[in-house]
Each structure stands twice: as structure tokens, then as C-alpha cells.
Amino acid sequence: MNWHPVLLSLQVTAVAAVVLLGLGLALALWLARSRFPGQTLVETLIMLPLVLPPSVVGYYLLVALGRGSPVVEWLGWQLLFTWPAAAIASTVVGLPLMVQVARAAIANVDPTLENAARTLGSSELAVLWRVTLPLARRGVLAGLLLSTTRALGEFGATLMVAGNIPGQTQTMPLAVYDAVQSRQYELANQLVLIMTVLAFLALWWARRLEQPARPRAKAAPLPGATASPSNRL
Amino acid sequence: MKPLMRLRIDVEKQLAAFRLQVQLAVDTEILVLFGPSGAGKTTLLNLVAGLATPDAGEIALDGTVFFRRHRPGPPVNLPARKRRIGYVFQQYALFPHLTALENVAYPLWRQRDGRARALALLDRMRLAHLADRYPHELSGGQQQRVAIARALAADPQILLLDEPFTALDTAVRERLQRDLRALQQELGLVVLYVTHNLEDAFAVGDRLAVLREGRLEQVGPLAEVYRRPANQQVAGILGIRNLFRARVVASTPEGVLLDWDGLLLTAPPQAVSVGQTLTTYIRPEEVKILYPDRPLTTAVRYNEVTGTIVDDQIQASLRTLRVAIANGHEVEVRFPLHTYRPLALHRGAQVRLALRREGIVLLSQLPTDRPSPNGPAEA
Numbered sequence: 001m002n003w004h005p006v007l008l009s010l011q012v013t014a015v016a017a018v019v020l021l022g023l024g025l026a027l028a029l030w031l032a033r034s035r036f037p038g039q040t041l042v043e044t045l046i047m048l049p050l051v052l053p054p055s056v057v058g059y060y061l062l063v064a065l066g067r068g069s070p071v072v073e074w075l076g077w078q079l080l081f082t083w084p085a086a087a088i089a090s091t092v093v094g095l096p097l098m099v100q101v102a103r104a105a106i107a108n109v110d111p112t113l114e115n116a117a118r119t120l121g122s123s124e125l126a127v128l129w130r131v132t133l134p135l136a137r138r139g140v141l142a143g144l145l146l147s148t149t150r151a152l153g154e155f156g157a158t159l160m161v162a163g164n165i166p167g168q169t170q171t172m173p174l175a176v177y178d179a180v181q182s183r184q185y186e187l188a189n190q191l192v193l194i195m196t197v198l199a200f201l202a203l204w205w206a207r208r209l210e211q212p213a214r215p216r217a218k219a220a221p222l223p224g225a226t227a228s229p230s231n232r233l
Numbered sequence: 234m235k236p237l238m239r240l241r242i243d244v245e246k247q248l249a250a251f252r253l254q255v256q257l258a259v260d261t262e263i264l265v266l267f268g269p270s271g272a273g274k275t276t277l278l279n280l281v282a283g284l285a286t287p288d289a290g291e292i293a294l295d296g297t298v299f300f301r302r303h304r305p306g307p308p309v310n311l312p313a314r315k316r317r318i319g320y321v322f323q324q325y326a327l328f329p330h331l332t333a334l335e336n337v338a339y340p341l342w343r344q345r346d347g348r349a350r351a352l353a354l355l356d357r358m359r360l361a362h363l364a365d366r367y368p369h370e371l372s373g374g375q376q377q378r379v380a381i382a383r384a385l386a387a388d389p390q391i392l393l394l395d396e397p398f399t400a401l402d403t404a405v406r407e408r409l410q411r412d413l414r415a416l417q418q419e420l421g422l423v424v425l426y427v428t429h430n431l432e433d434a435f436a437v438g439d440r441l442a443v444l445r446e447g448r449l450e451q452v453g454p455l456a457e458v459y460r461r462p463a464n465q466q467v468a469g470i471l472g473i474r475n476l477f478r479a480r481v482v483a484s485t486p487e488g489v490l491l492d493w494d495g496l497l498l499t500a501p502p503q504a505v506s507v508g509q510t511l512t513t514y515i516r517p518e519e520v521k522i523l524y525p526d527r528p529l530t531t532a533v534r535y536n537e538v539t540g541t542i543v544d545d546q547i548q549a550s551l552r553t554l555r556v557a558i559a560n561g562h563e564v565e566v567r568f569p570l571h572t573y574r575p576l577a578l579h580r581g582a583q584v585r586l587a588l589r590r591e592g593i594v595l596l597s598q599l600p601t602d603r604p605s606p607n608g609p610a611e612a
Contacts, residue, residue: 115284116326118313120340121387130339134330 002187004167005175006194009152012083012171016090016151021144023091024098028143029128031099032106050096054156061089061161079161083169086162090151098147101210105139106132142209149202153195237261240391240423243304244280244290248273253280253447263417263424265438265455267431269470273447274427275323278393281425282320283313294390294423319384319422321394325376327368333379334364340387354382358412374405378412385416391423398433410436431459431472443467464596465512474565476514481505488590496560498536500593512596517553517567519592522576523585535587540564542582556584564588 031043049057065071065079065088072078079085109132117127133140155173162169164178172191179188240259245252253273257264266274279285281292281299289303299316301309327336337354341347355361358378368376377397384392394413398406414437417424428434434441434455441458443450450470451463462468468476479491479498484507489500491513505511523537543563544555547570554566564586578584 110326112322112324112326113328115279115282115313116320116322116328117339118284119282119316119318119320120383121314121317122340123314130342131328135328 002175005170005172005191008083008086008170009172012087012090013148013152015084015087016094017144017148019087019091020094020098020147020151024095024143024147025102025140027095027099028102028106028140029132032103046099047096049093054093054154055160057092058089058157058160061085061092061157065161081161081163081165081169083162086154086158086169086171089157089161090154093154093157094147094151096147097150098143101143101146102136102140105136105143108139109135138209142206145202145206145209149199149206152198237421238295238390238423240281240292240294240425242277242281242290242292244277244287244292244300246276246280246285246287248276248447251447253277255444255447255449257442257449257452259423259425261421261423262439263414263426263437265434265441266425266427266444267429267434267441267470268444269429272444274429274444275395277444278320278395278425278427281391282318282393283311283316284320286310317387317389317391319387319389319392321377321380321384321392321397323395323397324400325368325373325380327376327379327383329368332365332367333360333371333375336368336379337382337386339383351382351386354386355379358382372405374401374409377401377409381409381413381416385420389422391425392417393425393427395427396429397426399428399430406433407436413437435459443470445470461594462596468512468514468596473514474517475520476512477562478510479513480510481507483507489595491593491595494560494562496538496558498588498593499590500595501591503595505595514594514596515564515588515592516594517565519589520564520566521587521589522566522568522573522578523587524576525585534590536590536593538564538586538588540584540586542578542580542584545578545580554578554584556586558586 027046031039062080063069065085079088113131113135114127117131122130153173154171155177158169158171159174162171164170164174166175166178170178172195176188176191176195179185179191238261242255242257242259245254247253250271251273253276255273255277266277268274276285280287283299287300287302290300291298291302291304291306292300298306298309299311301307327333328339331339334348334351334355338347338351341350344350352361352364355364358381360375360378360382363371363375368379371379381397397413398409401409410433413424413426416422426434426437438455440453441455442452443458445466450467451458458467459471462471462473465476477493479493481489482492482497483490484502484505486502488502489505491498491500491511493513500513521535538558540556540558542554543557544553546553550570551567552570555563556566557563566586576584
């Protein structure tokens with residue numbers, strides 16, 4: 001068996017995961033903790049790759065990374081039909097899942113706890129690091145798993161910006177397609193099995209993270225549940 | 234003992250339902266901020282703590298300005314983390330991912346002896362044996378003690394408490410109230426204590442500030458405010474019963490003669506003008522029931538009224554009767570459960586009531602005609 005597509009997929013997905021964690025977390029925090037005009041527009045734009053056909057997303061990326069785009073003209077990065085282009089495509093289609101799940105987890109952290117941390121001398125960065133993220137970590141991790149799994153399975157947009165060059169940009173989903181086209185069913189079966197097991201494990205773990213399994217998570221008060229007006233006069 | 238301090242608050246903030254406008258000075262004492270839900274009490278604490286920003290005003294602890302805007306001097310807005318204010322939130326707000334000890338040590342994380350100091354504080358709150366428990370493994374009273382220890386960990390000069398003991402049962406509450414008083418004395422803290430429970434206020438407070446719809450109605454020593462509410466609103470907020478309106482018929486050095494819709498009552502002498510109508514009340518505890526066969530020894534000091542019992546309620550060790558009297562109104566009478574045993578007190582029974590003359594309180598007519606010991610004058 002040719003292991004190149006498996007290793008390439010892992011490489012592409014690892015890079016995508018790092019970017020998804022950094023960029024996705026920043027966006028999730030921004031959207032969960034601030035209100036600004038045009039917020040719905042930003043949210044919709046981030047969500048768009050979730051529903052657009054991968055070919056459409058791929059086309060946009062083709063334009064963004066192709067000749068005449070700032071990436072090429074100013075930075076001099078010739079990314080098209082290289083593996084970094086595949087990483088970019090994977091990140092863009094994974095981002096909506098990361099932002100949506102992480103944002104929900106952050107919004108669920110009681111703002112009173114963050115205020116308590118502020119009165120106890122914490123800067124905004126310390127509040128984030130010592131209170132918000134530890135309390136939202138299960139959701140953030142679940143979002144990262146989901147989005148990374150989606151990145152691993154990316155096919156359409158990758159095909160358009162990175163091509164399907166065996167030994168260079170052919171990731172696992174593309175290799176499956178090629179294998180079926182050339183009737184190499186044994187190879188297809190192996191790749192399909194690997195992909196399915198990886199995806200299954202990731203989803204299963206993400207599901208477990210999203211269920212408040214440990215009693216410790218139960219103690220995290222929801223903002224609405226605690227400030228009950230019934231115990232007031 | 235630390236030197237005495239004074240927190241001066243002068244803030245304005247537009248809220249959804251009203252405009253919060255408060256001028257208040259808090260010394261090294263426990264000042265109880267009292268008022269109905271939605272009066273702006275928590276908002277006021279948040280403004281002091283730096284968790285919300287006033288539209289205008291100045292907040293300062295002695296020479297240290299926390300906030301200043303639209304007031305003489307350069308604008309200031311010190312972030313919450315630099316104000317060194319301990320804040321005990323209504324629902325404790327303990328960090329659920331940290332143990333009791335880690336919660337208390339939270340503000341001390343950069344100090345080498347942070348854990349030791351946190352442990353000493355927990356010990357002070359009789360919680361050292363629970364240091365490694367998570368908040369959800371602690372009872373409400375224990376959580377609240379952790380919250381107080383945490384608020385004191387960074388050695389603040391000001392302590393804010395937002396209805397800290399309302400969710401706790403009586404025995405635990407009384408113990409924490411004593412703890413708080415002791416801590417305030419020991420550490421010389423400026424304490425602002427929000428509650429809507431009058432017994433709570435009396436148990437911990439030195440002075441009372443009554444807040445209604447964003448404005449201070451009255452500030453003064455607790456007993457003083459309770460005995461002499463500045464106006465009908467304050468009386469209502471304090472939960473005073475048997476409020477009525479009466480017209481002054483005569484005012485002599487012996488007393489004030491009032492006409493309450495046909496019933497004549499004598500109140501202690503005071504400066505009122507004949508003909509004016511005043512809001513008046515008599516506390517249910519000040520109304521006595523007369524035994525038919527026993528003459529009153531000090532009849533002169535009582536107003537005698539006859540009426541019919543229309544309602545009878547027993548709560549804990551107190552019994553409350555509502556008695557319909559001749560002028561068409563009802564009077565509430567409250568007494569310990571086992572007093573008046575020989576009397577047949579049941580619904581429909583006729584009783585003779587004595588309204589103690591000294592118990593009839595006339596509320597001053599103008600809301601703020603008396604200079605409060607604490608107010609804008611010193612700003």
C-alpha cells in the first residue's frame with residue numbers, strides 16, 4: 001500500500017488543526033463576548049462554507065490564491081497546487097464547526113465568574129486563561145475535534161486549489177476517488193477503513209465531551225439558572 | 234487596626250427603568266444598602282467595583298480616585314482589578330474548576346506564600362478541613378464562607394456583599410452574620426452590604442441606606458431609620474404595617490389628636506400643624522389586646538378601640554390577628570403565640586384593642602426635610 005496519501009492527510013490536518021484552534025478560538029471569543037454592528041453578517045460569512053458546495057468554496061480560494069491576488073503579488077507565495085493550499089482549504093471548511101461549538105461553550109461560562117476574577121486582580125488575559133478557557137475547555141476541544149475531522153475529510157475545495165497530484169497533493173479522500181476510478185478496490189477499502197475509523201473515533205470523543213459527564217461540570221452554574229428571582233422579595 | 238477610611242460615592246447612571254443617582258459616604262463600618270428588587274442595589278455595587286461604568290460621577294476611597302467623569306479633576310476609570318475591592322456575589326460565584334483552597338488562593342497565585350495564606354484564611358473561616366473539596370461538594374454556607382475568604386485574600390480595604398446570606402437557613406445565616414461583623418471589626422473594612430431582608434440588615438448593619446428606583450430615600454443609623462422612616466415609601470419598603478392617613482385635629486404639649494376617618498387617636502406631642510393630613514403607622518407589636526375584667530393602669534397612654542377579629546394567622550412563634558374596627562379599616566395585631574391565652578381569640582370574636590400612644594408614629598411630610606448625617610454636603 002502507498003502510505004503517501006495517509007501521511008499527507010495527517011500533515012495537512014495537523015496544520016489545519018493548529019490554525020483552527022488559534023483562529024477559531026479567537027473568533028469564538030470575539031463573537032461570544034462582544035456585541036457589535038454587523039455581527040450577524042460576520043457570523044453568516046463564517047458559517048457559509050458549511051452550506052456552500054465545496055466547488056464554490058474552492059473557486060473562491062482559487063481566486064484568492066491565484067495570479068493577481070495579494071497573496072501572490074505582495075507576499076510572493078505560490079500556493080496553488082501545493083500541499084499548503086490543501087491545508088487552507090481544509091481550514092476554511094472546518095472553521096464553521098470550530099467557531100460554532102467553541103462559541104457556544106464560551107457563551108455558557110457564567111459572566112459573573114469572569115467578573116469575580118476581575119475583582120480578584122486578574123487582567124483580561126488572565127481571566128481568559130484562568131477562568132474562561134478552563135471552564136469552556138470541553139466545548140473548545142469538541143469543536144476542535146469536529147472541525148479537524150471535517151478538515152481531514154475535505155475533498156472538493158482541496159481538489160480545486162491543490163489538485164490531485166499523486167505523491168504531492170493527493171490526500172486520502174482524493175486517493176479514495178482515484179482508487180475507485182482505477183478499480184483498485186483493495187486500496188479503496190483500506191483507505192475507506194482508515195478514514196472511517198478516524199472519523200468515528202473523533203466524533204465519538206467529541207460527543208462524550210459535549211455531554212456533561214463528570215460531576216464537576218455540573219457545578220458550573222448557567223447564568224439563567226442561578227439568578228432566580230424567586231428567592232427575592 | 235487600620236486607620237479609619239471613607240468611601241465616597243457620587244454616581245449617575247441611566248438604567249432601563251430609571252436613572253440611578255446616588256451620593257453616599259461609607260466609613261469603616263457596615264452600611265446596609267436596603268431596597269426592593271430592581272432598586273439598583275446590585276448596579277451600585279458593580280459601579281463601585283468597576284464592573285460597570287457610571288455615566289458621570291466620582292468614586293474615591295480617601296485620596297484614591299477609582300472613577301471620575303464630568304467632575305472637577307482629570308477623568309479616571311481604574312479597572313476592577315486595580316481597585317482592591319473584595320466582592321461577594323449573590324450566588325457565591327466560586328470557580329467550579331478549582332478547589333476551595335485554589336479559589337481562595339486565586340488572587341495570590343504570584344505570591345510564594347499564597348497557598349499558606351489561603352489556608353490560613355480558610356482556617357479563619359473554620360474550613361481548613363474542606364480545603365481540597367470542589368465547590369459543588371460544599372454546602373451553601375460553606376461555599377459562602379469560601380467566597381468571603383476569597384474576597385478577603387488580596388487584603389482589600391473595601392468589601393462588597395450582594396445579598397450574601399439570603400439563600401441560607403437561619404442557623405447558618407446567624408453564624409455568618411456574626412463572622413462578618415467580627416471580620417469587619419478586626420480588619421477595619423469599609424463594607425457595603427446589600428439586602429432586602431430587614432432582619433438581615435439589623436443583624437449585621439451599623440447604618441441603613443434605603444434605595445428606591447435608583448435614589449436614596451433615607452440614610453441613617455438602623456434603629457433610627459426603622460423607628461422614623463422619612464416617608465411613606467421608606468415605611469413601605471421597610472415592610473411597616475398598619476399605615477394610615479390621619480388628619481391633625483389638635484396639637485398640644487400633651488399630644489397630637491388625630492382623626493383617622495372618624496376614630497380619634499392621641500399621638501405623642503410633636504411639631505405638626507392642625508388641619509394637615511399625615512401618614513401614620515402603628516407597629517402590630519404596639520397594639521395590645523385588653524382583658525375585659527382588668528382595668529388599664531395607664532389608661533391615659535392608650536387609645537382604646539373595639540373591633541372584630543377577621544383573620545388569624547400563626548407563623549413560627551408569632552400570631553397575627555386582623556381586627557376590623559368601627560371606622561371601616563383593619564388593624565394588625567401581632568404577639569407571641571401564647572400570650573392572651575385566657576381570651577377566646579377566634580374569628581368573629583369581639584376584642585378591645587389598646588393602641589399604645591407612644592407607638593403611633595407620624596411620618597414627616599416632606600421626603601428629605603431632615604439633613605442626613607451622610608450626604609451630598611461633603612462631596
